[in-house]
Amino acid sequence: MVIKSIIKLVTLAAVVSFSVCENAMAQNVFDKSKVEASMVKALEWQEAHPIMAIAPTDWTVGAYYTGVARAHAATKNQIFEAALKNQGYNNNWQTYKRLYHADDVAISYSYIYLDMTFKRKDFVNLKPTQDFLKAHILEPNKWSDGTAKNKDENILWWWCDALFMAPPVINLYAKHTKDESYLDVMHKFYMDAYNKLYDKEEHLFARDGRFIWTGSDKDMKEPNGKKVFWSRGNGWVLSGLALILTDMPENYKNRPFYVNLYKEMAGRILELQTKSGLWHTSLLCPETYNHGEVSGSGFYTYALAWGINNGMLDKAKYLPAVKKAWVALTKCQHKNGMIGWVQNIGAFPEPASEGSWQNFGTGAYLLAGSEVLKLQK
Template identity: 35%
Template sequence: MRFLGIRVPALLTAAVLACGLATAPPAGAAPASCAVADAMVSAGNHWLAHGTNLAAPDWQNATFHVGNLATVRTTGVSNHQTLPWAKANGYRLRQDPKRPFFPDFEAAGEAYLDLYTYFHPDPPILADLRSRISAEVTSVAQGHDDYWNYVDALNMAMPSFARIGLLDHDESILDTMQKLFHHAEKEAGGHGLFDERAGLWYRDARYVGTGTFWSRGNGWALAALTKVLQVLPVTDPRRPEYLRVFTKMADSLRFTQRGDGFWNSDLLRPWHHGGPESSGTALFTYGLAWGVRAGILDAARFRPVVDRAWKALSTKALRPDGLLGYVQPVGAAPGPAKPGDTAAYGVGAFLLAGQQVATLTPGCGPVPAISRD
C-alpha cells in the first residue's frame, strides 16, 4: 500500500487556528512515553537553546524547521519557534540577482509549506514561494533547465515544486520539476549525477566517474524522493521514475550500512574519513523508514536497517543533554565528523527520521490517518 499524504487530525487543526501551533497532543500523535518522541524533543530543544545563526531563512535553518514541525506533528508538543522564525523573515526566500534560482535559496519554501499545510493556512505564507517557482517555470521553458546541477538541489527545491504544483493544480510546475530532475539525473556533468551501476548520486560534475559518493549528498536525494513520493498520486506519469531511483538507492544503502548502524561519509570507501556520520545517516533513516511504512520497501529486509540506524542515532549520536553529534560540517564532499560536531541541518534530519521511526515503533501511538486527497 502506498501512502500519499497525512490527514491533519481535527484537534491539531483547531489548536493551530487558535494559536498558530499545536499545544496539545493531536489524535494519533505519539504518547509521552514514546522514547522516539522524547529523543526528538530533546534534540530540537537543545539546538534552539545552544545553536548558532538561528535567524536566517537559509537551507540549514529550513532543514531544522521542517524537522521541528515534524516533531510537533509527531508529539503534539510545540516549542513555538518555527512560526516566529518564518514571520521574522516575512515568509520570504533568500535572493541573489546573480543566482535568481539557486536551489539553496528555495529551501525555506518547504518549511513555509508545512506551516501553511498543517498549521496556519494563510495565503501570504506561500506568496514569495509561488512567485519564485512561477518565474523559474518561465526560465526553464526558455531552455534553462540546469539549475539543479548538484545533488543537494533535489531536497532544497524539488518537494516545493511538487507540492505547489499539486496545490495549484498546475501541470507546468510538475513538468518543470521533471525537466530539472531529468537534467540532474541524466545530463549534469555530461552523464548525469545518478550512477546506475552504483545506485547512488555524485554530488556534482566534479565527482562524476570518481567513485566518490557522499553520504549526506545521497541523503538529500533520498529525502527529496521520499517527500515527492508522499504527495504524488499513483497515477502521475512522473512517479515511476522517482520510485525506480528511490528503490535502487535503497538497495545500495542496505549493503553500504556500517556494522554500527551508521553510514560512512564516503559510502563506498569506508577507510576514507572512517567513523560515524549522523546527517547522512538520519536522512537515510527518514527515507527508508517511510519506504517500509508505505509498503514500497520489504520490511523483512529493510526494517532491520532502519532499526540499526535509529539505535545508532539515538544512543550514540544523541547525547543525554540533547546535543546531536557526529554531524559532518558544511561541505561539498565526504569529510570527518567529531562527537561534538552539530548543525541545524543534522538536527532537522534527525527529527525527520524520528517522525518516520515513531510510526513503526510499538508504544509510539497509532499511525496517523492516511488521505488520498
C-alpha cells in the same frame, strides 16, 4: 550430577535473562514516548543554539525546518508547530535571494506545510515563495538553458543536494495549489540532474560534475581507488525522494520514475550500512574516516523507515537496518539534546566528531524520528 544440574539451571537463567533484556531493548527502540521525547529535546537544544551559513532563510535553516515540519506531521506536538510559526513570522515568509539557486527556496517547505495545516489561513504569506518558484523554474537563465560557462554547472540543479532543496518544495506547492503543471516542470529539471549525476552502475549520485567518472586519469578517486560518493549528498537525494513521494499524486504520470529510483537507491544504501548502524561520510571507502556520520545516516534512516511505513520496502529485510540505525543515531545525541557527529558544511567526504553539529543534522534526526515513530517492532 547436582553440580552439573545447578550449572545448567544458572546457565539457562542467564540465557533467559539475556533474552528478556534483549527483547526489552528491541521493544524500547521504537517506544513512541521515548522517540518523541528525544526529538523534542533535539529541537529545544537547536532552537536555543541557532546557526546558519548565510542568513535565517538559507538552506541549512530550510533543511532543519523541513525536519521540524515532518516532526509536527508525525506527532502534532505544539512545540514543533510553535517553532515553525516563530521562524516563518520572524523571516516575514521570505526565501533567500538567489532566484536560480535551489538552496534558497528550501526554507519554503516549512512555510507551505504550515499554510496547509495551521487553522488560521491568513497567517502565512506564500507570495514570496510563489514569486521565487515562478522565477526559478519558468524564467530562462544560464543554467536552465545550458549556457553556463562552467560545464559542470550547465543544468539548473547541477549538484545533487539541490534535489532535496527545490523539488520537494515545488511538489508540495503543486499539491497545495492543485496545479500539476509545476510537477511537469520539476520533472524536466530533475531528469537533467538524474541524467548528469546518477551512476547507473553504483546506483548512487555524484555530488556534482567534478566527481563524474569519464575514464580519465584525472577522475576523482578515493584512496582505495573507488569512485567518490558522499554520504550526505546521497542522503539529500534519497530523503528528498521520500518527501516527494509523500505528496505526489498516486496517478501522476511520472510518479513511477521516482518510485523506481527510490527503490533502487534504497537497496544500494542498505548494502552500504556499516556494522555500527551508521553510514560513513564516504560510502565506497568507509575506512577513509572510520566513524559514522549523523546527517547522511539520519536522512537514510528517515527514507528507509518511510519506505517500510508506506509499503514500498520489504519490512523483514529493511526493519533490522532501520532499528540498528536509529539506535546508533540516538547514541549520537548528547544528554543536553545536541545532535553530534555531524559533518560540517561541505561537498565531499570529510570527518565529523562527537562535538561537531549543524542545524541540518538536527533536521535529519527529526526526519528520522518522524518515521521511526510509526514503526512497529
